[in-house]
Amino acid sequence: MQxxxxxxxxxxxxxxxxxxxxxxxGELGQETDLDLALAVLEEAGRFCADVLHPINREGDEQGSRIVDGEVRTPPGFAAAYRDFAEGGWTTLSASPDHGGQGLPFILQLWFDEMMSATNLSFGLFPGLTRGACEAIAAHASDDLKAIWLEPLVNGQWTGAMALTESGAGTDLALLKAKAAPKGDGAYAVTGTKIFISSGDHDFGGNIVHLVLARLPDAPPGVKGISLFLVPKFLPDGEGGFTVRNTMSVGALEKKMGIHAQPTCVMNYDEATGWLVGEPHRGLAAMFTMMNAERLMVGIQGLGIAGGAYQQAVAYARERLQGRSADGARGPVSIIEHADVRRMLLQVRAFVEGGRALAGWTALQLDRARSHPDAAERAQADALVALLTPVVKAGFTDFGFESAVQAQQVFGGHGYIREWGMEQFVRDARIAQIYEGTNGVQAMDLVGRKLTLGGGSVVTGFLDRIESDLAAAQAQPDAAHVAQRVQSALQRLREVTVSLHGADIHATGSAAVDYLRMFTLVSMGWMWARMAAAATTGSEQHSAKRAVARFFVDRMLPQVDALATAIAAGSEAITALADDAF
Incomplete structure (x- = not known):
């Protein structure tokens, strides 16, 4: 691979x-400026290119395995993680209150993009740990924070979340894991969880699981779920953590992709744990972690697409096949062929548009965390909530499609393992499934997020896009792009209004199409902003304008077809009887 x-x-x-x-x-009172941000990103990119990328393929081929009841990660992973932690990368965006650097989240999100582009399996270890830190910081008692947070933040320990059971996937109301008080403030947690990413490894240090379980007096359903901190190693009474808890890896899932990532079946046999947050309020606490992970998963789709694009472009430049369009030359680099150019442009248009939208969303998260005005913090938090299912589902759908398109550029070689493209496709597929399937994300957008603030949040977001489009239309080089996005925005507004108050059949039938519409228009907004900013004759600016034109002329028109499908209603989906399938 290149x-x-x-x-x-x-x-x-x-x-x-x-x-x-x-x-x-400056508005947030942060001392980080452009030069510092770029220096951090350059170092992060160097780590991804020099450390993570070289071990990615062998990690996929070797995979994680169980030896004497313990997980062994592929060659190079444990050493890479030690380098990662010693380099301070685990502390990048964490709060200084717990040993973090407190740098802007936009740097974290783009670092996640580069990790996903080079080694998706590895990126899950620090990503899940970061989510665990956020849940503990937001909901745990001061005593628990004092013990567990700093070693997680500094990378000495790692984190995992244990939600899913074989009989309770998306429907967490069905989970059966139990937690019984031990009389000393701790609880005995018993049950089996499946699909637990980073559940065990050989990096050294503790592994802190956040486990959903039911107390003896728990009411039925999701209102009876509590959250427990269950570590692999317990305090030994002498300041260390050397006592092995009664939890074990029952098996490693045999998966389509992310082979280097240990996805565990975890058995908890009266394992000692501590309550995080209030009894029976565990789902709210866990969603702090899950929402952080959903943004990370969306960026996985973006990163996979970016990594695959680089490989496909390099191949298309080197591969000689066929004749030029005028028939005068041959063989030519396949990058001259119209269909190859279409595939490459389709991937690039998503990657660069998605990267911009991810950056804007990350800045909103920074505003939500540290803006001096409470009203601004609340507004930014609502925008992040609105866009989280869009980033998670929209980016992973486009990310998988992009991986397939990049593989297609290679022709038959793309199907052969040695070129690395089939790994991109296999690894990308999981991102559409975990942390809430994309269908669930679409239902969340339509059923919950469109009603935030009585509908004012989505309306305000669309108004913001409209304002930027008006400004972009005043720029000659951006006018065409802005006009096309304006037309798509109007269709999105019309569909949004039609879904307000719609019944469950209508929203369920429309949800996935609506989320894709929303994603396309949001990326179109970013492309209009980029086209308006690309005013010089530099190579970079000329390329931005060209890709923006491709996006609005060749990808954005999907909005019209999606709006037409939604307008057809639910009858075509519900008409066939269940037993006729």
Whole structure:
């Protein structure tokens, strides 16, 4: 495979010319400026290119395995994680209150993109740990925070979340794991969980599981779920953590992709744990972690697409086949062929549009965390909530499609393992499934997020897009792009209004199509902003304008077809009787 090239120049363009990074940081009272941000991203990109990318393929082929009841990760992974932690990368965006650097989340999100582009399996270890830290910081008692947070933040320990059971997947109301008080403030947690990413490994240190279980007096359903902190190693009374808890890895899931990531069946046999948050309120606490993970998973789709694009472009430039369009030359690089160019442009248009939208969303999360005005914090938090299912589901759908398109550029070689493209396809597929399937995300968008603030949040977001499009239309080089996005935005507004108050059949039938509409329009907004910013004759600016034109002319028209499908209603979906399938 070709070496990975971190997209630093694109980050520079977005931070300095599109997203107004320095002004945003000034408004938040942050000392981070453009130069520091780029220096961090350059170092992060170097780690991904030099450390993570070289062990990715062998990690896929070797996979994690169980030896004497313990997980062994593939060669190089334990050493890479030690380098990762010693380099301070686990602390990047964490709060200084717990030993973190407190850097802007946009840097974390784009670092996640580069990790996903180079080694998706590895990126899950720090990503899940970060989510566990957020849940503990938001909901645990001060005593628990004092013991567990700093070692998790500094990378000495790692985290995992244990939700799913064989009989309770998306429907957590069905889970059966139990937790009984031990009389000393701790609980005995018993049950079996499946699909537990990073459930065990050989990096050294503790592994802190956040486990959903029911107390003896728990009411039925989701209102009876509590959250427990269950570590692999317990305190030994002498300041260390050497006592092995009664939890074990029953098996490793045999998966389509992410082979290097240990996805565990975990058995808890009266394992000692501590309650996080209030009794019977565990689902709310767990969703703090899950929402953080959903943004991370969306970025996995983006990263996979970006990594696959780089490989496909390199191959298309080198592969000689066929004749030029005028028939005068041959063989030519396949990048000259129209269909290859279409595939590459389709992937690039998603990657660069998605990268911009991810950056804007991350800046909203920074505002929600640290803006001095409470009203601004609340508004930004609502926007992040609105866009979380869009990033998670929209980006992973487009990410998988992009991996397939990039593989297609290779023709038959894309199907052969040695080129690495089939791993991108296999690894990308899980992102559409875990942390809530994309269908669930679409239902969340339509059923919950469109009603935030009585509908004012989505209306305000669409108004914001409209305002930016009006400004972009005043730029000659961006006018065409802005006009096409404006037309798509109007269709999205009409469909949004039609879904308010619709019945469950209508919303269920429309949800996936609506989320894709929303994603396309949101990326179109970013492309209009990028086209308006790309005003010079530089190679980078000329390329931005060209890709923006491709997006609005060749990808954005999907909005019209999606709106037509939604307008057809639910009858075509519900007409066939269940027993006729």
């Amino acid at each position: 070496a990975y090239l971190p997209p630093i120049e694109d980050y520079r363009f977005l931070l300095s010319e599109v997203l107004g990074f320095d002004d945003a940081m």
